[in-house]
Amino acid sequence: MSAKIISLAAVLVASVAALPQATASIAAVASASTSIATGPSTSVPLSTVLSSAQVSLQTGAASHGSKIPYWSRCPLPVTSTTTSSKRYAPTITWPFLENGNFIDWKTYKSNGANLGGWLEKEKTHDPIWWDQHAPDANDEWTFCQMLGPKCGPVLEARYTSFLNTSTIDQLASVGVNTLRIPTTYAAWVKVPGSQLYTGTQQLHLRTITHYAITKYSMHIIIGLHSLPGGVNSLDIGEGLGHDAWFYNSTNLEYSFLAIDAVLFFIATSGHTSSFTLAPINEASDNLAGFGSAAGLSTNATNWILTYIQGVFKRIALVDKRIPLMLQDCFQGASYWAPFYAAGTNIVFDSHVYYFAAAGTYSEYVLPAVCGQAAYIQESETKFPTFIGEWSLQAMFNNTLADRKSIFDTERYAWEKYNSGGAFWTAISYSTAAVDGEGTQRDYWSYIDLINAGVITKATNASYCS
Template sequence: MRSSTLILAAFGPLVLAAPTPSFITNLLAAESGITTAITTTLKSAVTDAQTLAAALAKLGVNPSTDASKHGSVWSQDNLVVAAVKLSLKRFAHSIPWSKQDSAKYIDWKTYKANGVNLGAWLEQEKNYDYAWWNKYSPTTFDEWNFCKELGPKCGPVLEARYASFITTADIDKMAKQNINTLRIPTTYAAWVKVPGSELYSGNQQNYLRQIALYAIKRYNMHVIIGLHSLPGGVNFLPIGEAFGHNAWFFNSTNLDYSFKAIDSIISFIQTSGVPQGFTIAPINEASDNFAGFATADGLTANGTNWVNTYINGVLSRIARTNKKIPLMLQDSFLGERFWSPFYAAGTNMVIDSHIYFFAASGIYAQYVSPAICGQAQYTAGDAKFPVFIGEWSLQTLYNNTLAGRKTIYDTQVYAYSKYTSGSAFWNYNMLNNTDAVDGDGITSDYWSWSLLVDQGVVTPMVNSSYC
């Protein structure tokens, strides 16, 4: 990827912690000065703990205050991988991918996901289709300002995008490669209209229903509905609401709207006719400390308490309607062990961890496969809750090769199925991204699952795993 010397000098540690290539876009936004006038969706009058507790009581939730009892912190940036000898030997595997019984709810402790993310469809990210984005709003960096600049034109533009970016033909293509799980990120605007928000609320649910029900009924796929953003902003990033937004934390008004979004998702699932086909992922990559994003310092103790307050509220809402629907908790790059002490054994929960090697310090493509095997085993945590690798890709920091992609792909698919509950590649589509990588090819060659299928990297069987 290309980024300026100024950015690398000013944000070097953050670049190493970057979870997706869109992080570079975020840094470009910072360089251009758009963060000098940060706005938030809503502001709450709550300014002290006592008043906040009273506001939460009105929402029917109790504030969590026990952040200190967290378990050990896992961070992909802090792992120590023992030296290994490179081997030319590869192993063929026949993985019995789970086929969901159309009448039963899945158990994430036994389920094995072979999944793909449908990102940049119902939530927009600039670097997944520069040509499309720049056609309408070339100077903006996030969906919030994209729609703000387009005004009334934003709705028709996004509606056309929803109808064309993912279709049933794409689901057919995935099914041919034994994909059994879809992780589908959405914005909160798909579920609730929040006063002051620039995010578009339209027919997202109709498009989601068409694709999800087709995947479930025709191929028995399992669908994870994710809230990538929450009102006010959950991590300062465009995917959290807008660049620079973090007013979701410690804001009872925004929490209330978050619960309204959850209620809408639950209703969507319950009225689908196949509630057993879904898992709810209510939060993604939460961080109230931007300087530590994607590291062990990304969540403060207060931030941890706020996330737990929200998750407990979501669990209560699910239980009131259908306790068989699983909740997927994205771990904020802290790992299953960190969250394990907060929740009782038997809670219908799966932990979602994201693993990327494109920003991991010192990672070369020819050395990454043994690291994958070791890290996958460690990521499983203390086994109290199942772990799902919700995002991963093929790009490494150095020496990427087109010829080496299949081994890296197959190794991750196999390792994550062997040691955890499987995984979902990020992302199905990356269009028109010609950004350079270190080594061979361009960014799309390492991040576009659809392209990887066309190029023969993805095949129905895992036949060149390092593990």
């Protein structure tokens, strides 16, 4: 372990001592994991992993609920229709939770933004910076492979320059009350052979989350968007072509160690009630079916259920009031609901992007949004649903003038029918052209949309009422 990482561990351990009382639950997590977890150097039998986690291998995936047909229903079909010119200005009061009050996702309404492309880098949203360093790399794994020892310093500098507390100030100015923050597993655990960088990501995260919580009472969703071995063969899952997380006991063990480290971070924050834990994102063991119900097999569902069972066990060591957010892997919340008893502290996260919906023209998106939000809510009434990612880009005929109405309609619809949402993403520097006017940055960058007057605190151009 490097001196830098040892120093990081010392900072976080010291923060435990600074708390009024280090509870037994915090001590339990601290003893299980340092801030940067280390794990086995050799493969671990599945029986050992399951026994240590006090969980059993799940085999009941065939009892899942109904699948949402994502190709045809998420997003809903967007067809040529006569749209009304009338717009509404609903009054929305976004909640801000005082420290000590745990969130109830059944009643909470998120006016959120993702801090995507920050601690988990994506070439799409930071291409100019990326191409200055490794233009031939298409994922963070290869980026660091190509840079070698230079990768750490390059990433550390970008963590600092990509966003800062002034970003949080600007988000707060339009009523943002929730931050969804993707991280790689390498921010939490050092996995032998992984090319992903392990450094001081937690210190950067601590600075931003502490500021957002103490100054603006924002709620924080910490997401593990990649898991060891790869969860979906995409750049965001670990690396392109990587899907070895499934059915690999050693990778499962490292995933639990990453969860331990995230919980240690939450427990030592002094604001345990201000966090939700999202342990997996857009998992798929069938890349050809990614983004649809065909993207996840029954066996993969069992593996995820086993992992989530272990995550719940670990949350209980700290505080069972910390919610678990389960990204639905494009199956819909109703698919997962039968596996959990009523009252389980879980919220389901669905992602809705109209740029990926076949035949979607921007002028016909508005009626679909209103129906979409209602459809997601009606398909699952047992547990709360949350729209964890959405943006303004449509497949065809994007216009700068349409952005205000599309934004206000989506933000209002997710609030009216669901537990709100989180826009993707706070900052994007994407230079990719869209069909119609502008570039992706014009439709995906929250800060730029604020500066352009598209996003305002008031919702005054909604198609839904």
